Amino acid sequence: xxxxxxxxxxxxxxxxxxxxxxxxxxxxxxxxxxxxxxxxxxxxxxxxxxxxxxxxxxxxxxxxxxxxxxxxxxxxxxxxxxxxxxxxxxxxxxxxxxxxxxxxxxxxxxxxxxxxxxxxxxxxxxxxxxxxxxxxxxxxxxxxxxxxxxxxxxxxxxxxxxxxxxxxxxxxxxxxxxxxxxxxxxxxxxxxxxxxxxxxxxxxxxxxxxxxxxxxxxxxxxxxxxxxxxxxxxxxxxxxxxxxxxxxxxxxxxxxxxxxxxxxxxxxxxxxxxxxxxxxxxxxxxxxxxxxxxxxxxxxxxxxxxxxxxxxxxxxxxxxxxxxxxxxxxxxxxxxx
Amino acid sequence: xxxxxxxxxxxxxxxxxxxxxxxxxxxxxxxxxxxxxxxxxxxxxxxxxxxxxxxxxxxxxxxxxxxxxxxxxxxxxxxxxxxxxxxxxxxxxxxxxxxxxxxxxxxxxxxxxxxxxxxxxxxxxxxxxxxxxxxxxxxxxxxxxxxxxxxxxxxxxxxxxxxxxxxxxxxxxxxxxxxxxxxxxxxxxxxxxxxxxxxxxxxxxxxxxxxxxxxxxxxxxxxxxxxxxxxxxxxxxxxxxxxxxxxxxxxxxxxxxxxxxxxxxxxxxxxxxxxxxxxxxxxxxxxxxxxxxxxxxxxxxxxxxxxxxxxxxxxxxxxxxxxxxxxxxxxxxxxxx
Numbered sequence: 001x002x003x004x005x006x007x008x009x010x011x012x013x014x015x016x017x018x019x020x021x022x023x024x025x026x027x028x029x030x031x032x033x034x035x036x037x038x039x040x041x042x043x044x045x046x047x048x049x050x051x052x053x054x055x056x057x058x059x060x061x062x063x064x065x066x067x068x069x070x071x072x073x074x075x076x077x078x079x080x081x082x083x084x085x086x087x088x089x090x091x092x093x094x095x096x097x098x099x100x101x102x103x104x105x106x107x108x109x110x111x112x113x114x115x116x117x118x119x120x121x122x123x124x125x126x127x128x129x130x131x132x133x134x135x136x137x138x139x140x141x142x143x144x145x146x147x148x149x150x151x152x153x154x155x156x157x158x159x160x161x162x163x164x165x166x167x168x169x170x171x172x173x174x175x176x177x178x179x180x181x182x183x184x185x186x187x188x189x190x191x192x193x194x195x196x197x198x199x200x201x202x203x204x205x206x207x208x209x210x211x212x213x214x215x216x217x218x219x220x221x222x223x224x225x226x227x228x229x230x231x232x233x234x235x236x237x238x239x240x241x242x243x244x245x246x247x248x249x250x251x252x253x254x255x256x257x258x259x260x261x262x263x264x265x266x267x268x269x270x271x272x273x274x275x276x277x278x279x280x281x282x283x284x285x286x287x288x289x290x291x292x293x294x295x296x297x298x299x300x301x302x303x304x305x306x307x308x309x310x311x312x313x314x315x316x317x318x319x320x321x322x323x324x325x326x327x328x329x330x331x332x333x334x335x336x337x
Numbered sequence: 338x339x340x341x342x343x344x345x346x347x348x349x350x351x352x353x354x355x356x357x358x359x360x361x362x363x364x365x366x367x368x369x370x371x372x373x374x375x376x377x378x379x380x381x382x383x384x385x386x387x388x389x390x391x392x393x394x395x396x397x398x399x400x401x402x403x404x405x406x407x408x409x410x411x412x413x414x415x416x417x418x419x420x421x422x423x424x425x426x427x428x429x430x431x432x433x434x435x436x437x438x439x440x441x442x443x444x445x446x447x448x449x450x451x452x453x454x455x456x457x458x459x460x461x462x463x464x465x466x467x468x469x470x471x472x473x474x475x476x477x478x479x480x481x482x483x484x485x486x487x488x489x490x491x492x493x494x495x496x497x498x499x500x501x502x503x504x505x506x507x508x509x510x511x512x513x514x515x516x517x518x519x520x521x522x523x524x525x526x527x528x529x530x531x532x533x534x535x536x537x538x539x540x541x542x543x544x545x546x547x548x549x550x551x552x553x554x555x556x557x558x559x560x561x562x563x564x565x566x567x568x569x570x571x572x573x574x575x576x577x578x579x580x581x582x583x584x585x586x587x588x589x590x591x592x593x594x595x596x597x598x599x600x601x602x603x604x605x606x607x608x609x610x611x612x613x614x615x616x617x618x619x620x621x622x623x624x625x626x627x628x629x630x631x632x633x634x635x636x637x638x639x640x641x642x643x644x645x646x647x648x649x650x651x652x653x654x655x656x657x658x659x660x661x662x663x664x665x666x667x668x669x670x671x672x673x674x
Contacts, residue, residue, distance in 0.1 A: 025494060029519055033501040093460060097453035116434035116504050119456055123430060124497035126463060130490035142479065149486040153467035157362060160461035164370040167453050182366055 001320055003327040006064060010073070014059045014080055021081035021132035025124060036121040037128075040092055040109050052104045058083045061220075061328065062195040065213060068317035068325045071203025078135025079148055079198045085129035086152065087191060090159055092122035097167060098250070126156070140202055147201055155194040162186025169253050173272070177258045184225040185218075192221030200315070212315035216329075219308035223333030227301040229254035233285055234294060245281045255300065256293035265291050298334075305333030338657055340664040343401060347410070351396045351417055358418035358469035362461060373458040374465075377429055377446050389441045395420045398557075398665065399532040402550060405654035405662045408540025415472025416485055416535045422466035423489060424528060427496055429459035434504060435587070463493070477539055484538055492531040499523025506590050510609070514595045521562040522555075529558030537652070549652035553666075556645035560670030564638040566591035570622055571631060582618045592637065593630035602628050635671075642670030 001009075018041065026034045039045040042053030059080030063073040094100070095108040096118055102108065110118035130152060136145040165183040169175055196217030200210050232247030232254055247254050260267040267287040276284045288294055309329055317325060338346075355378065363371045376382040379390030396417035400410040431437070432445040433455055439445065447455035467489060473482040502520040506512055533554030537547050569584030569591055584591050597604040604624040613621045625631060646666055654662060 024491070025498075030498045030501070032505070033498060090460075093456050097456060115452065117501065119430050119434060120497050120500045120504065123427075123459075123463070124494060124501075126460070127490040127494040127497060130467060131487070131494065134487050137483070142483065146474070146479065146482065146486075149483075150468070150471050153464040154361070157461060157464040157468065160457050160464060161362075161367045161370060163457045164367070164454065164461075167457065168369065 001324060003324040003331075006067075006321070006324045007060065010060055010063050011056060013074070013077060014056050014063070014084070015053075017059070017077040017081040017132075017135075018084060020135065021078070021085060021128055024131055025128055033121065033124060036109055036113060036117070037125055039112075040088060040121070040125070042104065045106070047106050052106050054088075054104060056084060057332065058087050058191065058195050061192065061217070061325075061332075062199040064321060064325045064328055065196045065199030065217075066203045067321035068312075069200040069203035069205045069209070069213060069315070070318055071199070073199075075136075075139040076199055076202040078132050078139060079202060081135075082129045082132040082148070082152060083191065083195050083198070085125050085132060086156060086159075089122050089125040089129060090156075090163075092118060092125060094163070096122075097163070136202075144202055148198055151194055151197065155190050158186040158190035160186075162188070162190070170251070175253055175258060175261070177255075177262050180253075180255055180258050181222075184222060188225040188228075189218050189221030192224060193217035196220070205315070209315055212311050215311035216308050216315060219304050219311060220329050220333055223301050223304035223308055226255055226297060226304060227332070227334045229256060230294070230297045230301060233288065245276075245285045248276045248281050248284050249278065251275055256288050256297045259296045260288050260291050260293040263291050263293075267291055267293070301334050305329060308333060338661060340661040340668075343404075343658070343661045344397065347397055347400050348393060350411070350414060351393050351400070351421070352390075354396070354414040354418040354469075354472075355421060357472065358415070358422060358465055361468055362465055370458065370461060373446055373450060373454065374462055376449075377425060377458070377462070379441065382443070384443050389443050391425075391441060393421060394669065395424050395528065395532050398529065398554070398662075398669075399536040401658060401662045401665055402533045402536030402554075403540045404658035405649075406537040406540035406542045406546070406550060406652070407655055408536070410536075412473075412476040413536055413539040415469050415476060416539060418472075419466045419469040419485070419489060420528065420532050420535070422462050422469060423493060423496075426459050426462040426466060427493075427500075429455060429462060431500070433459075434500070473539075481539055485535055488531055488534065492527050495523040495527035497523075499525070499527070507588070512590055512595060512598070514592075514599050517590075517592055517595050518559075521559060525562040525565075526555050526558030529561060530554035533557070542652070546652055549648050552648035553645050553652060556641050556648060557666050557670055560638050560641035560645055560666075563592055563634060563641060564669070564671045566593060567631070567634045567638060570625065582613075582622045585613045585618050585621050586615065588612055593625050593634045596633045597625050597628050597630040600628050600630075604628050604630070638671050642666060645670060 022037060025037060035044060062080045062083055063076055066073045066076040091103065092109055095103055096110045096115055100108055101111040109121055133145060133148045133152060136148055162183050162185065166187055169179065169183065193214055196213045197210065200213035205213060229247065232252065233245050233256055237244040243249065261271065267284065270284065309326060312325065312329065359374060362374060372381060399417045399420055400413055403410045403413040428440065429446055432440055433447045433452055437445055438448040446458055470482060470485045470489060473485055499520050499522065503524055506516065506520065530551055533550045537550035542550060566584065569589065570582050570593055574581040580586065598608065604621065607621065646663060649662065649666065
């Protein structure tokens with residue numbers, strides 16, 4: 001089965017698992033809060049589905065890893081729902097923290113319901129992520145459940161540590177390139193690693209095999225974020241659902257920017273004058289390119305994807321699912337663009 | 338042992354359990370985020386301890402219940418830390434949602450660090466609450482851990498459902514008295530019930546005995562919130578760390594206010610004119626009293642405390658710890674003021 005074939009099978013199962021995981025919130029008297037969560041997941045409200053739902057990258061990765069490690073991915077569905085809900089909880093809070101009014105072509109929750117209710121909706125989704133894991137008691141073993149119930153909050157602690165750094169970097173002018181890595185390690189890579197770890201563990205992987213799947217996820221998570229930083233400046237605005245060069249406009253200290261700041265060239269000089277005005281955003285992006293930031297970022301994404309695929313090979317995945325997983329990893333981290 | 342004796346033994350053990358539970362967040366490179374959490378818990382920063390720490394009501398209740406049900410309360414310490422961290426996570430977010438700049442005589446986290454970082458700090462504490470439960474694997478059994486790991490996120494889902502109602506009530510003018518109960522049931526009573534449930538379960542209580550402890554907690558939680566509403570208007574400002582009649586000034590739809598609005602008398606008429614001006618707050622409080630709202634609230638707290646103590650008696654607690662627990666419940670819910 002190709003990746004496309006797997007996707008056709010996995011995606012509807014993921015949506016159903018998410019609905020199962022969300023069910024405890026859909027109770028009499030609490031429809032309005034449930035509606036906020038369902039809106040955020042792309043199920044309800046204007047312009048719902050499929051784009052508004054996001055790509056379900058994390059649960060897909062978890063299930064594919066489970067299959068590649070020789071497991072029955074259906075057993076992993078409660079964990080797949082949990083990582084997607086954890087991811088979406090963090091997005092709801094991120095949008096407040098960043099002041100983002102748009103996500104996936106629609107208004108964000110806080111833009112509609114205000115900050116107070118959106119914080120609370122995120123907290124509800126956080127709770128549901130943890131509750132979803134209980135499904136593993138039925139599909140797998142108590143021992144797997146205990147592993148997952150310990151891993152999920154540890155992963156979300158890493159998320160908050162990465163997010164702390166990200167938010168604090170906004171106020172630091174002389175940020176160095178090395179500061180970038182612990183931030184995306186916590187903010188992105190740990191959750192991606194949790195996906196491959198859970199998928200492999202549910203398939204019964206232990207010891208060095210499990211470790212290899214974890215390294216695969218960790219490196220892939222780093223690659224994915226680096227590639228995302230590339231798209232944040234040079235991605236197709238239509239495909240991103242954002243304006244062109246949006247990360248430059250928002251002043252985000254992404255990898256290309258940190259690289260260029262260390263070069264201390266023309267870009268760094270103009271950046272220091274305070275922000276990127278809308279009418280100069282194209283020029284700023286060109287400066288980044290001329291000063292090597294685009295090429296550096298691209299090569300970092302490629303290097304990290306290579307490293308992740310090397311770890312995956314070490315794990316000796318099953319031929320068919322392993323090939324689909326390799327294809328998926330290439331898509332996320334881009335060995336070459 | 339009297340309640341005072343128990344407290345002298347329990348409180349230092351609770352602080353230590355909290356420090357153990359917080360330890361995973363106190364890692365190299367993440368000291369600043371840890372510092373925010375430690376500040377909120379009253380351990381660091383200006384005017385720290387003991388008042389800034391709060392009263393540790395929930396962990397005390399959990400441990401006392403464990404002792405009263407015949408268990409070794411030391412085994413329950415990881416759960417005690419978890420409920421206190423869950424409570425404090427919700428306080429951090431509550432303060433943002435309510436725009437409260439002060440808590441326990443000090444600035445709130447968001448007032449110091451801004452909304453974005455305070456949301457994130459709350460999320461970190463939420464994660465730590467769940468992680469703390471893992472300690473139960475060492476002190477109790479895997480089966481108890483599984484129960485606790487399922488109960489904690491379910492409790493926090495209830496918290497968010499209650500909080501949703503509370504926030505939405507701000508915009509409803511013709512709110513009826515019955516709306517009050519589902520709000521405080523989710524927002525306050527479910528966490529108090531989780532305390533007595535966990536304490537009793539760790540002591541080995543099952544079946545009707547466990548149910549009785551749960552009813553005890555649920556009723557006590559309702560009583561505690563009703564009594565808190567009484568204090569929010571008529572409590573000693575010095576003891577509360579707030580201005581006099583603070584709940585009236587903030588426009589909170591607490592039980593006395595909802596009662597008086599249903600009476601549709603002078604208070605309701607003046608309230609409908611929009612808010613309580615600082616210079617009229619005393620008059621508004623007197624109107625509430627004249628119209629029976631204070632007496633109603635007091636009697637509701639007394640009734641619910643009675644009901645909770647009735648359930649406690651049904652659970653047949655051990656003599657000594659049971660007496661301390663009764664004393665504690667009286668203090669929280671006030672059988673008579």
